[in-house]
Amino acid sequence: MTAATDSPNEIPVFSERLDTLMSAMIDGEAPNVGRFCGYCYTPLGKKADTCTHCARTTSEYEPVAKLPSELFDLYRRMRKRESLVVNSFAFAGLGLGLVLFILLVAVAVYRFNQSLWMLAGATAVLIVGGRIFAGILGGWIGDSIGYDFAHRRLVEEWTVYEREREARLGRATTPPGNPLPGHG
Numbered sequence: 001m002t003a004a005t006d007s008p009n010e011i012p013v014f015s016e017r018l019d020t021l022m023s024a025m026i027d028g029e030a031p032n033v034g035r036f037c038g039y040c041y042t043p044l045g046k047k048a049d050t051c052t053h054c055a056r057t058t059s060e061y062e063p064v065a066k067l068p069s070e071l072f073d074l075y076r077r078m079r080k081r082e083s084l085v086v087n088s089f090a091f092a093g094l095g096l097g098l099v100l101f102i103l104l105v106a107v108a109v110y111r112f113n114q115s116l117w118m119l120a121g122a123t124a125v126l127i128v129g130g131r132i133f134a135g136i137l138g139g140w141i142g143d144s145i146g147y148d149f150a151h152r153r154l155v156e157e158w159t160v161y162e163r164e165r166e167a168r169l170g171r172a173t174t175p176p177g178n179p180l181p182g183h184g
C-alpha cells in the first residue's frame, strides 16, 4: 500500500474500507451482506446517498446488498499478482544470501586454510543474511513494485468488468456500435 500515491489513477479501484472488508469476507470473517455503492462497491452507511470513495450518488447508481462474485475474482487475482512479485523478490534475497555463503566458504577453504570461524561466519550469513536480504528485497522493494504491477493490471481488468456490467445493466457507457459479448 506504500506506493498508492504513485499510481497513475487518482482513485484506487478498491477503497480501503472495501479492501479490508473483502479480505475479511474471503477469510470467512464477515458475511457478504450490507449496502454497497452500485458503482465501486464501497460500503455505504444506512442512509448515505453519496459514495465517499467515488462520489457517485445512489440515485445514479442504485446501491447493492451483496458484492458480485466477479469482484472477488478481480480481488484475488490482484492479491495473487502482488504476492507473486513480493515472493520472487524474497527468493532473490535468499539466493543472494546463498551466493554470499558460497563465496565465503570458498574464501575460507582456499584463503584461510578451512578456518572453522570463517565457515561458521559463512553459515551465519546464509541463515541470518538470507532472511535479511529476503526481508529487504521482498518486503521493501518487492512490496512497492508488486503493488504497482498488481494495481495497474487491476485497473485494466476493472475497466473491462465495468464496461460489461454497465452494458448488462443498460447503464451503457460504451460507445454505440460496440458488440455485446455472448450473442450469436
Ligand SMILES: [Zn+2]
Binding pocket: 037, 038, 039, 040, 041, 042, 051, 052, 053, 054, 055, 056
Ligand atoms: Zn462508490
